[in-house]
Structures are given as C-alpha cells and as structure tokens.
Amino acid sequence: MARWTAAVLRLRWLIVAVWIAVAVAGGVLAPKTIDALSYDFGLPGQPGYETNQQIQQTFGNGGATDPLVLVVSLPPGSTVDQPAVRDQFAAVLQRVQQPGWRTVSVLNTAGEAAALVSSDRRTTVALVYPPVVEGPAAYAAALPQLTQTVADAKVAGAPVQVTGVEALVEAGGGSDRPIIVEIAFGAGGAMIVLLLVFGSALALVPLLMAGIAITTTFLLVLGLTTFTEMSFIVQYLVGLIGLGVSIDYALLVVMRWREERAAGAGNTTAITTAMATAGRAVLFSGVTVAISLLALVVLPVPFLRSVGFGGLLIPLVSVAIALTLLPVILATIGPRLEWPRRRTAKSGESRLWHWIGSTVVRHRVVAAVLAVGVLVVCFLPVLGLRLGSPQLSAIATGSGPAAEGYRTITDAGLSPGLLRPVEVLSATASGQLPITIAADDRVAAVLEPAGDPWRSGGQRIAEVVLRTDPSTAEGRATVEQVRALAVAQPGTSAGGSAVEDADSVTAIYGNIGWVLLLVVAVTFALLAAALRSIWLPVKALLLNVVSIGAAYGLTVLVWQEGYGADALFGAQASGTITVWVPLAAFSFLFGLSMDYELFILSRIREGHDAGLATPDATVRGITFTGRLVTSAALILFLAFIALSTVPVVDVKIFATTLALGIALDATVVRGVLTPALVALFGDLNWWWPHRSRKARHSTASRPELEGSVK
Template identity: 55%
Template structure:
C-alpha cells in the first residue's frame, strides 16, 4: 500500500487526468450503455421457458407475456365486450382475443351478466414493456367506448405489477435521491467540505462502472436491472471505502500529529488495506451469480462485481491525491481536531464487554426470532390481492375478480398442443381439479399445425392452491394421450425456482469457501472468519424473515407502502439480495475486525481491542449503513412492487446487520473467544500464504495488561 501510495502521489496529475477522462467518457456514453441493456430473463433448458419461446415465435406474443384485459360493466356487458374485442382487433392488427362467447369461456361474464371481460393478446414489442405500442391504441379504443356510454377499463397483470405503469423511473433520479441522503449524513460526520470527497469518488466510480458496463455489453448480454444496482450499490460502497480512508487520514493528522502526506500514507497502509480486502470480498460474493445456470443472473453478477472493483480503484488512487493536494483546505469550516474515537460507540463497547454473555443471548434470540418466518417462505410472482391500489386498472381487476371472473384469467397457463388433438386436450384439462375453464379459440389461435389452449385457474396462480392446480395441469398434459407443452407465467415461475434454487447451495458454498480464505489471509485468524461468516448467515436470514413478515404476510406493508400482502416473495429477490447483502455485510465486518486486529497487535489485550475496534469504526459503520439505508429507501419509492420487495430486503438487511450484528453481537463474540481470535494454524497459514507475524505488543501502550 505504501508503494502504491508513493506511486500515486508521484503522478498526481496523471491520476486526476485518467479518472477525469473515465468520468467524462462514462457520463457521455451512459445513455448508450442503458440502450444496450437487455430485457430478457431467459431460463434455457427449462420446459416452461422453451414452451413460451415457441408460443411467442408461433403466435407473435403470449407465453411469458400475460394478457391485457378489457373489463366492461353495465346492463349488456357481454355484448359490449364482444364489440370492444372487434374494435381492438381493428385498432391493433394481429391481436388475439377471447370473449365470453367463445366455447367454454362463459366464465368471463359474471355478476349476473353485468360484467364481462375480454382477454387480449396484442403483438409484442421488444423491450421493457411488451405492449408499449399496442397499449396506447387499446386505451384509445376504451376511451372512445366510454364517450359512447360504455363503462370499460384496460387492465392486466403487468400493469398492476408496475403500479399502473411509470415503474421504469430513470436511474439518474435514484442516484440523485440517494446522493442527497448521503450528503446529509456526510455533512453531519465531517462538518466540513470533506463531506464532498466521498461523493466525488462515488460519482467517478459510478461513471467508470457504466463505462466498463458498456464494454461488457460488447461480449455478453446485460440485463437492465444492473443499471440500478450500479447506481445505488456503487453509491454505497464507493462512499464506504472513501469514508474509511478519509476518516483514518483525519485521525492520523489530528491525533497522530504527522504532516499531511505522511498521514495519507499511514491511512492507505491501514484503511487502504481494509478497503482492498473488503472490495475483493464484495466482488467475490457478487461473482456468485456468475455460476448460476441463468444468463440474466450471470449478467447481474458480472455487472455487479464491477461495482466494488471500480470503487476500490478510485478509493486507492483518487482519494490519496485529493487528500494530499486539498485535504487541509477541505477541513473548512471545522478546523479544530476531531475526536477519532467515538464516545458513544466506546460506551456501547464497554456495555457489551460488561454483559458479553447476556448480549450474545439476547441478540441471538432476537435474530432467530426475526429469521423464523423464513421457514414459511413462498416464492413466485405477487398475488393479485397484493397489487391492489386506487389506480383505475387496479379497481377494474379487483372488480372483475370480486364479481366472479377467475383470478387465473389475469395470469393464464397456456398449453401448446397438436391441432388434431386440441379437442381431447381441452376435455382433459377441463376435468382437472381447480381449473375454471380451458378454451381453444379458433382463427389466430391455431398456426403451424398447433393449437394454443388457454387454461384459467379458480385460484390465484401465485397462491398455494393455484400452484397445486398448475402441477395437476402439467400432470394432465402428457397423460391419456394429451401431448403438449405447458407455458405461461405461472409455469415459468415454478421452473425459475427449480433452476435457481436447485443450485443455490453450491453457489453459497463456493462463496463461503473463497470468502473464508480471503478473510483468513486478511485477519491472520481461523476463528474471526468463521465467526464473520456465521454472523452473515444469521443476518441475511433475519432480513429474509422480516421481508416475509412484511410482504408475504402483510405485517406493515399497508402502513409502509399502502399495499396489502403479496402472499409471496418475488422469485429472484432472495438470490439477488443474498449476493449484495453478503458482500455489504462483509464490508462492515472487515472494517471492524481489521481495526481490532491492528489494536490487538499493538497491545495484546482482547477487551481493549474490542473497545478500539468499535470506538474507532462504530461511527463510520453506522454512517455508511445509514447512507445505504437511505439509498434503498429511495429505491423502494419506485412503483414496481417487485422492486419494493427487493429494496425492503436490502434496507432491512443493512440496518439489522450494522446495528444488531456488527454493533452488538460481533464484539461480544470476539470478547468471549479471547486469544482464540488471534490464532492462525500453520496449515491454514500455508494455504493462504500468510504465516502468523511475530507479536508486536511487548512495548505497546497497554503492554502491562496481561493478554486475554
């Protein structure tokens, strides 16, 4: 680190010029990067995905894209629905429709004939909104019908999922919201212009990551959600790393009394090393997604691991240049020395040390209680009840289901069968328990010798009963001579769980092993890495558990978000949250434990090492966690329910980890383990290529204290 710092300080102008060029290029090309991101969530090799691909290729839509619905209410609702179906086909050529007058589709009319629904499959537009071109025309048809006295509304599952549209909020808005929250926290921490340094570093690292992302898109597809993760996770970790270095630099100047450049070198030799190991650990956890069998998750992993790597690069090169050149002047208006050791967090450490066993018992019980609901975790797309809102499309969908239209109409299963076996397939599917209707319309629903059958379930496809019905439908297809393939969003959700979480244990094991080796090398210890990994598991499980309580069970979802329980947790949220929470939690652990290790090497007393570690890093970790928490709160304001669930998991995970786990349980466990914390078996030292260093605390400031 000292050699790197000397090299950087010897070429300040070159370093600034390089990062300026990266930032300008990243900013200028950011729109191009966003345009090159894809919206494909492929599940290659999975039956439902392959069926949906064939359905979309043969019929121009459907499969993974749920239909739009025209909900008509009034005295002659069914007649109005049939007329609207005709207008919809005329307005959007190539549209496939089903009305209550199609054979077997009478369930689309309910409430004694006063409500009727048209199932509409317009041609699909590539991109984030499959019906981007068709939807405005259908809404125009509905508006014209309303002018003629017909009470009609356009709705559909995807519209409900995105809060009625408008869920694709620009990434710049998220960065600004997160940055404003970060600025407030940093201003309170520094009370000077130094608050701008972490934000400067974050801006450069985010723009640099977007530039690297553009290069990545030239060799592989990258899914669009990466842009939000780069912006918000990048904002958090870049501020974390630069905050650690700046805080240590200020400590060396104010407490150590050394001249400015030497303070920079000392900060880099200590905090800089922590940043390096922390960044590599975060990158490893994000790289876990690269080994998943799904292309879009691999792209999230590849894009995600760029975030900590670019953040580390800026923190280790740009920060020392800024501090060397402008550091003392940036201390305005707070010129007086600042206490490097937090009195509040030192008191917390003292309280934990006095009641170490009590702290372990209470915090463990709290974490296990928070984690317990995860045992009932259900994965899938949100249930319709959790998507209810005051929007017109939500009211229309709710009214249709309440009137008696089967919930499965909004998310049908679609069965692709040979045309000459369509009648037999329909008869067999109608006999399946839980199926409200199976419909095989003619015309554009038959092509290339194949027939597309709509299967509507009595229960919400995301409910336990709906999932059971799907399994019976799949069993029926292929039995009794009914040959075909089952597609639709419910089937693809089920296959997603199988594809991702079937391999999840191996992914987690790979992350744990590599992270353990990295921490063992960084901390020169066997038990500190073991403890850190166990605490990460408990911390993430607690975040999952609270997410289940809030979203799946509905405790607080209405209070916090004005929405009912979704009944499930979105299928991709746990694996994505694991990767980010594991890495971010390890950030804090590395910051704290490396400071404890440094203190113990200086004086050889475990309890004092705990006081030093928490006293010097508690304020840093809590500030960094608060910044990330605010960033995720900003993300939770996006209308998309799925994004809200992810943001909830990340925000809760950060708070639980920073306050309960790292602030209380971790120091209590270090205190209890005593000297075992600081031992590194020779076999492990050889494995990680770092043998134990000779004790340096014989003449330390607490050398008179017997080692504990």
C-alpha cells in the first residue's frame, strides 16, 4: 500500500480531475438514469409468469396486474335485485366499458355471481381490467380515467367507489417520490454524527466522498441499463446504502490518519500508515461486500440480479474513492480542515470503549452467553416466517377513496380475494374446469363472463375468487390447489399476481443453498488471507449468520405480526415478509456486517502482532475501533431509516431488516460477542497453517525454544 499511496499522491491532480469529471457527468445524467430503470418483476421460465405473459399478449390486460374494482353500497331499502337498480348499475358499467377492457359483474357472469353481492344484497362490485402500461403505475392512464368516469355516477343515490391493489398502492404514494428526498434526510443525519465525531470541518470530507460515490455509481448504472434491465429499487440502494458505505470507508481512513497525526507523524507519513492499515481493511471490506452480492447476481431472477449489480457497484466505487481521491484530499487540505481543533482529536482511544472492552474480556464467558441469549430470543420469530406479498389490509390504510372502497367490501362481508383473483387460462371452448375448482370450499366463486373480451384467439379466461386474501396462509394453500386443479386440465394454466408470488419463492430460493455456499467459501478465503487466521474467519461467518437471523426475527415481529408497525411506520402488519427481502437483506447485511468485523479484527490482529497477549490486544482493538464502528453503524442506520420512508411497503420491510441488522451487529455482536469470543479462544485465533510450519522450523533450528511454542 505504501507504493500505491506514493503513486496516488504523485498523480493527485489527474486523480482529482478524473473524479470531478465522472461525478459531474453522473450528477447531470442522474435523471436519465432514473428514467431508464425498470418496474418489471418478471420471472422468466416460471409457469405463472409465462401464463401471465400469455394473458397480457392475448387480451392486453390482466395477468400479473390485478383488476380495478368498482364498489356500490346501496342505501337501506334498495337491493341489487331491483330492476331500477340493475339498470342504473348497467348504465355505469356501459360508461366504463371501452374496447379491450374486460369487465365482470353480477350482470354478465355465468359463474357464481353471489360472490359479487353481499348477503344483504345491498353491496356489489365489478372487476375491471383496463390496458396495462409500462412504468411505476400499471394503470397510470386507466385509473384516473376510470375515477373521472364514475365521479358523478350514482346507483340508487349511492356513489361508485374505485379501489383495487393498484389504486391502493397509488393512494399510498406509489414509488415515484424523488430519491433526493431520502438522500437529503440520510445526509442530514450523517452530518450530525460526523460533526460529533470530528468536531471540525473534517466532517465534510466523508460527505464529499459519498456525494462523488453516489453520482459515479448512478453513471455506471446508466451504462448497465444499455445491456440489462435495472430495477427502480436500485436508485434507493445507490442513494442510501451508497451514502452509508462510502462514509463508513472514508471515516475509517480519516480516523486512522487523524490518530497517526496526533501521535506525532508528519502528514505524508500519517497518510501512508492510514492507507497501509485502514486502507487495506477498506479494500478487503469492499471486496467482501461485493462478493456477498453474488447471491443476487447469479439468480435467474432479472429484478434481483439488477439489485445485485447495483449493490455490487456501491462498495467497489466507494473503495476506489477511498483509496485514490481521499488520500489526495488529506494530503492537500486535510490539516487545514482540522478547525476548530478539539482536545479529543489528539487520540483515537475511547475511554468508554476501553471500559466496555475490559469488562467484556474480564467476564468473557458471561458476556458471550448473554449476547447469544439475546440473539436467540430475537431469532425465534423467524420460525413463523411467511413469504409473500403484503396482505391487502397492510396497504389499505388511511382515509382515501381506495381504502374506503376496500373497507366497504370487507365490511359488507365480501371476500378481499376479489381484489386479487386467480386467472385461469384455457385453450378449450368448454369443459368441467369451473365446476372442479368451485367444488373447493375455500373458493368463493369461479366467474366466467361471456363475450369477446373474455375469449380471444381460441383462449378463454375464468376468474377464481378466493374466500380469503391470497397472502394469508389459507389463501396461499388455496392458490396452490387452484393451480393444481387447473393444470390437471389439458390446455389449461393458472395466472394472476398470487400465482406469480408462489413462483417467486421457487425461483429465488429453489437452489439458494449452493449460491450461499459459494458466497461463504469465497468470503472465508478472502478473510483468511486478510487476517492470516483460520478461526477468525469461521467465527466471523458464524456471527454474521446469527446476527442476520436475529434481524429477520425482529422484522417478522414488526411487519408480519405487527408489533410496533403502527407506532414506527403508521402502518398495519403486512402479515407476510416480501418474498425477495430475506435474500436481498442477507446479501447486504452479510457484507456490511463483515465490514465491522474486519475493522475490529484487523486492529486486534495489529495489537497481537505488536506483541500483546490476546486479551490485551482485544481490549486495545475495541478501544480504538469501538467508537468508529458505532459511529459508522449509526450513519448506516440513519440511511436505512431514510430508506424506510419510501412510500412502498416492500421497501419499508427491506429497510427495517437492514436497520435492525446493523443496530444488532454493531452493539450486541461486534461490541460484546466478538471481543468475548476472541478473548475466550485465545491463541486459537491466530492459528495459521503456514505460520505453524514456520514456527516448527524455527523451533527445530533453535533448541532453546523447544517447549515454548504451542
């Protein structure tokens, strides 16, 4: 690293010019990058996805996009069976009907129309399938058009409400809020932490590094969009995880540079030492994070693959900046940024963390048992984990028209499954399929309207309405049963968003074991080389798994079970954890948590190599890195809190998992369990086959050392 640092400082002005040019280009082109992102969650090769594609190609709507729902709740004394009411309802549907739109109601279905009417005959619904468009809102054109069409419509004096999954998502804010809002929130929190850490203008340096890293990564993402689809979620990962990671890396190097200068080293010497120690740790950490994202990149799921590519760029760009631009900044204006100076700037030691480290090491067994106990308790809820889309009740919050329409349906005793029917596509002109499926008592109705919109190109569609929300445990079982009954008929298959949810689990987790094994093996090899130890990487990997499992458990409590969801997010329990969240959270947390482990262990290793006994080296390592790790973790935590403000339930769940994982990792795991286990295992930490052979050779050549090397 010394020769690298010398070369970087020699080419300082070229490096500054290149990074400025790249950052400016990335910033200017950021809007174009965001416009190029995809909103497709497709699962090529999966049966449900292929059926949905066939439905959209044949009929121009439906498939994975659920219908909009018109709701009419009649006043007392009126019922759907009255001729005048039916005529008025028919007139409304006639106004709505357009070429290519599929509509099913009590007026045109040949199936069990009772599922569309409440038991008191006063509430009824119509399912409407308009054309689907590309972008964040599938019904961006149709929803406002439909809402305006029925705005002044009345049936027996009652208004016509518009609801549906897409309407509820749009009412919740959609996914089109500018990313700059979340970045500004995260940067504000980071600035407060950095000012507390540095107490000087030096706090601006990590933020500057983060700004350049974010815009540069956006530029690289734009380049990737010319070769592959990149999900809209990537913008949030680049903006917020990029903010936290790049600040973390810069913080590590700057803190070590500051410590060396406080010890009396000249500026150039301090930079060289910081790069040789903290810079080396940053390099290994960034590569480790990138490797952990291989779990997403190699999956046959385009959406998650793009998340993996975007996430992989974040640490690599951050490392490149920390190893090139950052030493140049410190060499040119670093000392002048130490204003106003503080006494605490003279030392990197922390009295608080010295006390914590000493206490943990002194009571290492008790500390390890207590920490493991806390993590096990946090982990237990994972045993009840349910994967799927958020339940409708979780997105039907607030007092907007769409939420009110949903509550009208459920209050009337109608099934929430009306909003997410299973679409059965059949190539046969007739058959026993509807009768077979309707025999299942968990199915509320099989609706098979007559007419051209429901038959095209030799294909026909039937709508299967479940008695429950498809995201509930009973609903998921019914979806699988409906699919099994459908495929048992020749030329028949099942589609709809609920069926594609089931396919998502198979596509994402079907062969995940081999992928994770590859990630773990490569990470182990990298950490073993970095730490020159066998046991330390094993311990680090085990702690990562335990830490991530505990984060999953807390996420299940908050989102699936609803403990704190309302207080923290003003939301109801989702009832499920979004299918892709556990794997995506694992990929990010695995790498980010390993960052902190590597920072701490590298400093402990440094103390041990300097001649300290393992317990003393552990205390010293925690003394110098405890404040750094907690500050870095707090910045990342605030970035994830900013991410949780994105008005998309899936992203909120993902951000919650990341925030909880980082909080647990930086406190219970790295602050207590890591030093306790290092102290507990003593010399075993430093076992390294190559070093053992050298030690045996040294002992054999020096008889006086025999018996002293163990």
